[in-house]
Amino acid sequence: MASTSGDREKVVSKLPGRLRQDLKVRAAQLGVEIMTAVEQGIALWCDLASSPPAVDTTGADSFSTWLPPGQWEVFKATAGDRRVSLTQGLAQSVQVWLQTNPAPAAKRLEIPRRIIVCNQKGGVGKTAITAGVGEAMAEDMDTLHPVRISKHFAAMLEGRSQDPLALEDLPGLGMRVLLVDFDPQCHLTQQLGHQPLPIEGDSLTKHMAGEPAGALGDLVVPIEGERFGDRLHLLPSCNDAFLLDVKLAGVRAREASLERALAPIESDYDVVLIDCPPSLGLSMDAAVHYGRRREGEPPGSSGVLVVVQAEDSSADAYALLTSQIEDLRGDLALELDYLGIVVNHYDARRGYIATSSLEAWMDIKDPRVVGVIGDLKEQKEAVRVKEPLLAYAPRCDQAVGMRALARAIS
Incomplete structure (x- = not known):
């Protein structure tokens, strides 16, 4: 489901709680907005030659974010081609973003x-x-x-x-x-x-x-x-x-x-x-x-x-x-x-x-x-x-x- 507002559109799907928390923490660690992380993850996922391994989506509940106009439609089409649900596709997209954007290591100073x-x-x-x-x-x-x-x-x-x-x-x-x-x-x-x-x-x-x-x-x-x-x-x-x-x-x-x-x-x-x-x-x-x-x-x-x-x-x-x-x-x-x-x-x-x-x-x-x-x-x-x-x-x-x-x- 999507609704347009300004230069982005609100999309509503589902995401497992564990992935949602990992996404929130990693975005904060890297100083990026959650909607930007999801946008990047979906783009990465759609560009893959094939669907990555399935993600456990047990207990997935409502998740909403804002994406650039048209990206959600491209995502839905890609999910259809790969024969995965929108929930599975979104979970895989978030997982791909997490894997390509690892948590930063704590800064270690030469002089304590x-x-x-x-x-x-x-x-x-x-x-x-x-x-x-x-x-x-x-x-x-x-x-x-x-x-x-x-x-x-x-x-x-x-x-x-x-x-x-x-x-x-x-x-x-x-x-x-x-x-x-x-x-x-x-x-x-x-x-x-x-x-x-x-x-x-x-x-x-x-x-x-x-x-x-x-x-x-x-x-x-x-x-x-x-x-x-x-x-x-x-x-x-x-x-x-x-x-x-x-x-x-x-x-x-x-x-x-x-x-x-x-x-x-x-x-x-x-x-x-x-x-x-x-x-x-x-x-x-x-x-x-x-x-x-x-x-x-x-x-x-x-x-x-x-x-x-x-x-x-x-x-x-x-x-x-x-x-x-x-x-x-x-x-x-x-x-x-x-x-x-x-x-x-x-x-x-x-x-x-x-x-x-x-x-x-x-x-x-x-x-x-x-x-x-x-x-x-x-x-x-x-x-x-x-x-x-x-x-x-x-x-x-x-x-x-x-x-x-x-x-x-x-």
Whole structure:
């Protein structure tokens, strides 16, 4: 059945649910419209010398799209010549398009990205942002996930009402991600369902201090779940990190100690995210140095992601943090990029302090705000049950915001 509208005509047929989903995902992966993919598939199928193998069309249900005028008639004639039903012919056309347009491989960088999530003020939610961004980066490329696209994010920041369903389903980023719990309080480790490393054993602290008891890679654990495959890993923390600044005081070139420790394993990953402690000490110096731009690395690939809240004390802490970063930039001649500011735990219902603080963050411009994450119950629930947020509540507003943030800094 077909009806004409403009330069295309609407056609209605049937397609199996599996093929429909594969078509939707692949079109999103390649950045093409579904109607364009079907048009190309039908053209390819009609040009074949013979009909390809039959496709299982069990359970096929209604499917509509828009095609160039006349293509559907050519398709029907070809299906008649080949003595196949329109449903079978369309299924074969989609299958041919999928086979000739394979899914793109995840982009692998020559130099792994290093994202330093920091603010010496405690309680701003650095751990939640580190975990959420890492989870969003590791999600399956062959599955669509809801993301609030940039125009909706901009409208939200400008105070315009937002349809919570105004989302775009996009493929996961499929990156190999290492989350490093660099905080002696071990919140990231525990929130993701793991135990801190025993203080009498090996740890990142010992490797940074030049006292390793084994290979650092042996300490890394996977974050289980089909959503992340085997792409999301965690380097747990240990309470001995409380002593890190003392230990680093006697280490040669201590600002490079974190880089030296992680060097044997970082090439296994596309992204390394460091969940920093609330500190301005030597450990923070090492983290900032690790996030510097390396030779041959493009601007904005690695750097510092600052997490704040929409309240006055965050502004005071931000000034101290940026002062330290600028001192390191000058003293060590570092090329260090700010990846942006994340306003976390935002709730406009808190009134003028929250809304005016958000406006103040937005006015900074350099670095700019790259994400606003709401203060909602799902994150707290995920922490309570010790599950990744994007596995516990993959469609909640916070999960949607984490995906947008991951894309904003990618």
